[in-house]
Amino acid sequence: MEEKLKIKLPVFEGPLDLLLHLIDKNKVNIYDIPIALITDQYMAYLDEMKKADLNIMSEFLVMASTLLAVKAKMLLPRKQVSDTEGEEELDPRAELVQQLLEYKMYKCFAEKLRENQNMAEEIFYKEPTIPDAVAAYEVPVHPEELVKDITLEKLNLIFQDVLKRQKNRLDPIRSRFGSIKKEEVSLEEKTRNLLHFAAEHRRFSFRSILESAKTKTEVIVTFLAVLELMKTGQISAKQEETFGEIEIVSRVAA
């Protein structure tokens, strides 16, 4: 008996598919769905499915509530036509039947398409094979065609626009700096090196440490490093006479 639980449920593409299956199975007319019976069977299937796959349940549940609503309407005593003057009362199932029929029609078309597909499969097509001479050809561009609807007036407007944008873009002060280059020598690095040098040599001339500098920038950075270390009191500098040799004295221990 336990094995029965393992029976694989038939797969339905959706609630309508399942409904059609039930209608077929019960051999009933689509226009005269025994709604109570079908609803019960539908719910029974849902119950089985609940154990199988919860992911696809939601859409089936929407249909279940529709079925229950229709079922409820069918159970209610029919309104008498007398008070609604000849207006024919709609069968509560009508909308559902309409939907089922439309769905069934597309399922029918789908089958036809499948047959078509099987037949069409026996035809082969070909990938493009462009001859080299054709592939190598470059289509010439005609300047007249390029310019076409562009007038000199338009070109003038474009130029004015370009100038306006340039003005907005340029910061009047910074733009005068010319080019900005990456520092060749960083002050931090130079200061560190100088400190290291000063720790090893107690006294040395300012000139001697400039001699190793390769560029003007490096000379300036070295000078800045000296000033920096003087400020922090790690070195001191003295000059005996104007334009004389500048001697640097280290105050850091080796």
Added chain:
Amino acid sequence: MEKQQIKQAVEGILFTMGKAVEIDQMARALEVEEEDIISAADELSNEYQSNGRGIRIVRFESSYQMCTSKDIYSYLIRIAKQPKKVALTDVLLETLSIVAYRQPVTKAAIEKIRGVSSDHAVNKLVEYELVEEVGRMDAPGRPMLFGTTEQFLRSFGVKSLSDLPSLSPVQVEEFKEEAEREASLEVDV
């Protein structure tokens, strides 16, 4: 340009390109009228057919394409690889038939007919190049409209959309009756 020349050019073009080539594109390239192209291509197509050739020329909507004759399928299959044969599941086929017969159609409309979300199915069909976006509906949210592609026509051996049974009210009515009959008569599924 003489007819014979047009035929020659159309034949060479269809062979080289492999894919379907638009009639107006050929007309522009050859500097002739579209009718000249159609007449030449149809003549070629008939010659191929009546001479029992291994290749054929078929027309799709507004284009022509060269392909092989069905007769030689059994030989071809031993040499040529059939390009990715997409096995369409029932879901995809169902969705495709709705797009084919109702196009242009929104995902929401497909969903309403199938009763289930069809997002995944439509996306898959677009991926398989059987369905494509064809515009947007002039409605709130401007939802995307979908239609079938030329690849669809090829894959299903349909020359044009008018080859599909049309959905005139009369036919819908007929179908309803048929459905009714089927539902009441069908003995087994």
Added chain:
Amino acid sequence: MEKQQIKQAVEGILFTMGKAVEIDQMARALEVEEEDIISAADELSNEYQSNGRGIRIVRFESSYQMCTSKDIYSYLIRIAKQPKKVALTDVLLETLSIVAYRQPVTKAAIEKIRGVSSDHAVNKLVEYELVEEVGRMDAPGRPMLFGTTEQFLRSFGVKSLSDLPSLSPVQVEEFKEEAEREASLEVDV
């Protein structure tokens, strides 16, 4: 297998494959002798040739290939190489306007005005024959100077550069100042 059938199959195979197909490969697929393939393919080839068809069958060593007739190359080009819709992009137009109003001008100067590299744009305009090299600037690196071409005048339907709409006096003044400032900076560029 009859000759007509072999011809049909060979034709379909050569079409589908597009490339050269070995004779022995076809013989195996059709389960016939290689001579049968050769005889069928040669016959097809002759028919194509004598009927002035747009496609041809050629033989290489041990294979056959279907290809287009050379006669129709000019049409093929017009189909395969759809002239792209050429239009001057905003970038090109901008660059062109700068060259037109500030010629002779260097790429560096254009770049300074536009704020972005204009190398590609200038090259494209040279390719389109709207702009050309007109000399070199007497400055470090002797940069190339660019100006508009006669083709430029022709394309815009004007006789000379003096036909260019002039800038307002205020703009000219601003423009001069900027040019001066730039000239002084250009040294270290």
